[in-house]
Amino acid sequence: MSYRRDFTVQFGQCDPAGIVFYPRYFEMLNAMVEAFFAEALGYSFARIHIEEGCGVPTAHLDVDFHAPSRLGEVLTFTLTVRRIGGSSATFETLVTCGAEKRLTVRQVIVWTGPGLKPARWPKSLADALAAHLEEAP
Amino acid sequence: MSYRRDFTVQFGQCDPAGIVFYPRYFEMLNAMVEAFFAEALGYSFARIHIEEGCGVPTAHLDVDFHAPSRLGEVLTFTLTVRRIGGSSATFETLVTCGAEKRLTVRQVIVWTGPGLKPARWPKSLADALAAHLEEAP
Amino acid sequence: MSYRRDFTVQFGQCDPAGIVFYPRYFEMLNAMVEAFFAEALGYSFARIHIEEGCGVPTAHLDVDFHAPSRLGEVLTFTLTVRRIGGSSATFETLVTCGAEKRLTVRQVIVWTGPGLKPARWPKSLADALAAHLEEAP
Amino acid sequence: MSYRRDFTVQFGQCDPAGIVFYPRYFEMLNAMVEAFFAEALGYSFARIHIEEGCGVPTAHLDVDFHAPSRLGEVLTFTLTVRRIGGSSATFETLVTCGAEKRLTVRQVIVWTGPGLKPARWPKSLADALAAHLEEAP
Numbered sequence: 173m174s175y176r177r178d179f180t181v182q183f184g185q186c187d188p189a190g191i192v193f194y195p196r197y198f199e200m201l202n203a204m205v206e207a208f209f210a211e212a213l214g215y216s217f218a219r220i221h222i223e224e225g226c227g228v229p230t231a232h233l234d235v236d237f238h239a240p241s242r243l244g245e246v247l248t249f250t251l252t253v254r255r256i257g258g259s260s261a262t263f264e265t266l267v268t269c270g271a272e273k274r275l276t277v278r279q280v281i282v283w284t285g286p287g288l289k290p291a292r293w294p295k296s297l298a299d300a301l302a303a304h305l306e307e308a309p
Numbered sequence: 310m311s312y313r314r315d316f317t318v319q320f321g322q323c324d325p326a327g328i329v330f331y332p333r334y335f336e337m338l339n340a341m342v343e344a345f346f347a348e349a350l351g352y353s354f355a356r357i358h359i360e361e362g363c364g365v366p367t368a369h370l371d372v373d374f375h376a377p378s379r380l381g382e383v384l385t386f387t388l389t390v391r392r393i394g395g396s397s398a399t400f401e402t403l404v405t406c407g408a409e410k411r412l413t414v415r416q417v418i419v420w421t422g423p424g425l426k427p428a429r430w431p432k433s434l435a436d437a438l439a440a441h442l443e444e445a446p
Numbered sequence: 447m448s449y450r451r452d453f454t455v456q457f458g459q460c461d462p463a464g465i466v467f468y469p470r471y472f473e474m475l476n477a478m479v480e481a482f483f484a485e486a487l488g489y490s491f492a493r494i495h496i497e498e499g500c501g502v503p504t505a506h507l508d509v510d511f512h513a514p515s516r517l518g519e520v521l522t523f524t525l526t527v528r529r530i531g532g533s534s535a536t537f538e539t540l541v542t543c544g545a546e547k548r549l550t551v552r553q554v555i556v557w558t559g560p561g562l563k564p565a566r567w568p569k570s571l572a573d574a575l576a577a578h579l580e581e582a583p
Numbered sequence: 584m585s586y587r588r589d590f591t592v593q594f595g596q597c598d599p600a601g602i603v604f605y606p607r608y609f610e611m612l613n614a615m616v617e618a619f620f621a622e623a624l625g626y627s628f629a630r631i632h633i634e635e636g637c638g639v640p641t642a643h644l645d646v647d648f649h650a651p652s653r654l655g656e657v658l659t660f661t662l663t664v665r666r667i668g669g670s671s672a673t674f675e676t677l678v679t680c681g682a683e684k685r686l687t688v689r690q691v692i693v694w695t696g697p698g699l700k701p702a703r704w705p706k707s708l709a710d711a712l713a714a715h716l717e718e719a720p
Contacts, residue, residue, distance in 0.1 A: 182340050183354045187457060188464040188517055188632050189699070190359060194641050195458060195609035202606060203319050210381075217320045218381035221599050222327060229651065230605050235644040240699055243462055244347075244355035288600070288651055324594060325495050325601040325654055326562070331504050332472035332595060339469060358462050367468050370509040377503065377562055380599055425463070425514055456614050457628045464633060477593050484655075491594045492655035496601060518621075518629035 173304050175208045175251045181241050191240035201265060201277060204249045213300040225286050231260065232280040238273045245269050253304040259283050259290045261301055264308070310441050312349045312388045314341050318378050328377035338402060338414060341386045350437040362423050368397065369417040375410045382406050390441040396420050396427045398438055401445070447578055449482045449525045455515050465514035475539060475551060478523045487574040499560050505534065506554040512547045519543050527578040533557050533564045535575055538582070584715050586623045586662045588615050592652050602651035612676060612688060615660045624711040636697050642671065643691040649684045656680050664715040670694050670701045672712055675719070 185196040209228070210216040220226050241247055248268050255262040265277040285291035293301070322333040346365070347353040357363050378384055385405050392399040402414040422428035430438070459470035483502070484490040494500050515521055522542050529536040539551040559565035567575070596607040620639070621627040631637050652658055659679050666673040676688040696702035704712070 183343050183358065183461060184336055184339050184467045184469060186462045188460045188462065189638050189640075190462040191640075191699070193458045193613075194644075195606045195613060198606035198609055199321055202321050202604075206320050216381055218379070221320065222380060227600050229600075229602075229648065231648050233605075233644060233646040233648075237640065237642050237644075240640065242355070243359060244353055288602070320598060321604045321606060323599045325597045325599065326501050326503075327599040328503075328562070330476075330595045331507075332469045332476060335469035335472055339467075364463050366463075366465075366511065366514065368511050370468075370507060370511075372507040372509075374503065374505050374507075425465070457617050457632065458610055458613050473595055476595050480594050490655055492653070495594065496654060516629070517633060518627055 173306065175212045175304065177204050177207055177249050179203075179247045179249065181243055181245045181247060183243060186243045189240075191242055194237065197267070197275060200247070200249065201279070204251060204265065205263065205279075205281070208251055212304060213297060215297055215300070226291070227284040227288060228281045229284060229288070230279055231282045232278075234278040236276045238275060241267075241269060241274050247274060252306050253301055254278070254306070254308055256293075256298065256301050256305055259292050261293075310443065312345045312441065314344055314386050314388075316340075316384045316386065318380055318382045318384060320380060323380045326377075328379055331374065334404070334412060337384070337386065338416070341388060341402065342400065342416075342418070345388055349441060350434060352434055352437070363428070364421040364425060365418045366421060366425070367416055368419045369415075371415040373413045375412060378404075378406060378411050384411060389443050390438055391415075391443070391445055393430075393435065393438050393442060396429050398430075447580065449486045449578065451478050451481055451523050453477075453521045453523065455517055455519045455521060457517060460517045463514075465516055468511065471541070471549060474521070474523065475553075478525060478539065479537065479553075479555070482525055486578060487571060489571055489574070500565070501558040501562060502555045503558060503562070504553055505556045506552075508552040510550045512549060515541075515543060515548050521548060526580050527575055528552070528580070528582055530567075530572065530575050530579060533566050535567075584717065586619045586715065588618055588660050588662075590614075590658045590660065592654055592656045592658060594654060597654045600651075602653055605648065608678070608686060611658070611660065612690075615662060615676065616674065616690075616692070619662055623715060624708060626708055626711070637702070638695040638699060639692045640695060640699070641690055642693045643689075645689040647687045649686060652678075652680060652685050658685060663717050664712055665689070665717070665719055667704075667709065667712050667716060670703050672704075 179200045185192050187193040206217045251263055251265045254264050260282045263279045267274045282290050283293050316337045322329050324330040343354045388402045391401050397419045400416045404411045419427050420430050453474045459466050461467040480491045525539045528538050534556045537553045541548045556564050557567050590611045596603050598604040617628045662676045665675050671693045674690045678685045693701050694704050
């Protein structure tokens with residue numbers, strides 16, 4: 173079961189060429205992952221970072237930019253969990269505008285405990301992630 | 310008639326003190342003004358900047374920060390048009406979290422034509438702005 | 447005695463109109479204030495925020511944007527301390543490009559102790575700030 | 584021959600965990616690539632984007648985050664050209680703090696002409712890039 177969210181490309185996210193400045197995609201991606209944790213997994217970033225002193229840093233990113241995105245376009249981010257490890261997980265996020273592919277992101281995140289050290293997923297999170305697991309075809 | 314929009318404070322908008330890094334408020338404010346133009350005035354930033362080669366740069370900002378905002382809080386931005394000039398306008402935006410005031414922004418924007426020179430508001434925009442005018446009490 | 451620092455306008459700081467997106471000026475301004483504390487006052491933000499759990503949030507901003515700035519231009523930020531209070535200070539920062547004024551910022555910052563509550567300036571900081579005080583003519 | 588540049592981690596680039604929010608690394612990376620073009624290749628982004636209406640968008644990114652970076656640390660970005668194609672090039676950028684590796688980025692950029700279409704590298708740029716080519720061991 174994928175998780176989906178739309179982002180309208182804002183003026184301040186575009187560069188002098190009139191297209192999205194690519195670091196802004198990662199701001200959107202992080203907002204997307206943050207919303208996925210809060211809404212789909214029931215575990216907000218405020219809880220993870222502030223209350224529990226834990227974290228979910230990104231360990232690896234592999235990104236293909238297929239086509240540029242323009243001011244005012246509505247981008248759909250679709251996140252699928254591709255792998256769940258003991259203390260990590262692989263997310264694949266496809267960004268589209270209508271039928272057009274814009275970028276594909278493969279991202280490995282790691283669960284960290286105090287001191288930013290990798291730690292085992294809390295049981296409830298591992299279970300919640302498992303419900304979104306969909307191995308690549 | 311005020312225009313209102315909510316923003317959830319994201320992880321990437323907060324600093325090591327766990328509160329919103331103030332330049333991020335201006336990113337939200339610009340997204341707010343952009344949405345106000347598109348939704349309330351019927352004039353998108355894509356149309357203004359890309360199709361017409363015009364602009365609405367900010368000429369003046371006066372901001373009071375009343376209290377900090379934290380990760381995960383929902384901030385309500387309420388924009389009121391306070392003054393409409395020949396080629397400028399004054400917006401007042403109040404940012405609240407529930408009953409708490411967080412910041413108040415007074416902002417003068419200017420309509421610019423080609424070459425970034427101030428120009429008279431297009432008639433349809435001036436009329437649309439007038440419908441949102443509410444002089445300060 | 448003013449404190450000065452140059453910033454070259456980067457591609458990612460410009461908008462589709464090819465000029466600096468104004469929230470990026472505040473990122474530069476904060477980097478400027480941060481460098482002023484570290485280099486001119488001998489008190490780094492790492493020390494303030496991480497080691498001491500204190501802060502210097504901005505309480506008020508008053509900004510005049512005189513003219514737009516373009517990709518590749520070198521902007522000079524010149525900061526002068528205009529007022530030192532018990533737990534606050536007023537900075538004036540003039541941003542120029544060669545002989546041209548781009549923006550003028552008046553900014554009130556506040557020293558905060560644990561829990562983000564305003565507190566009296568540490569003696570060494572108050573003294574260091576005083577050395578940069580230059581009242582407006 | 585590698586190209587090198589230092590970045591001090593700023594307050595506004597760190598998240599509530601006190602470490603660099605990863606999209607900020609890409610802002611630094613783009614500033615790095617921009618400086619590489621201007622200083623090492625003699626071809627500024629203002630010339631590419633504004634004067635010539637061309638571009639150098641990123642088509643692919645592959646990033647390993649080895650360890651987090653903290654407020655005030657000085658990061659050294661070292662860029663090496665790994666491959667030059669007809670209209671693309673592969674850059675490898677290693678980010679270190681002293682002897683510690685923080686991230687490794689492999690990035691494919693593409694030269695685009697009007698309309699954002701891939702085009703052959705201008706001769707002078709291809710030659711300048713070749714002087715920085717250093718195939719992976």
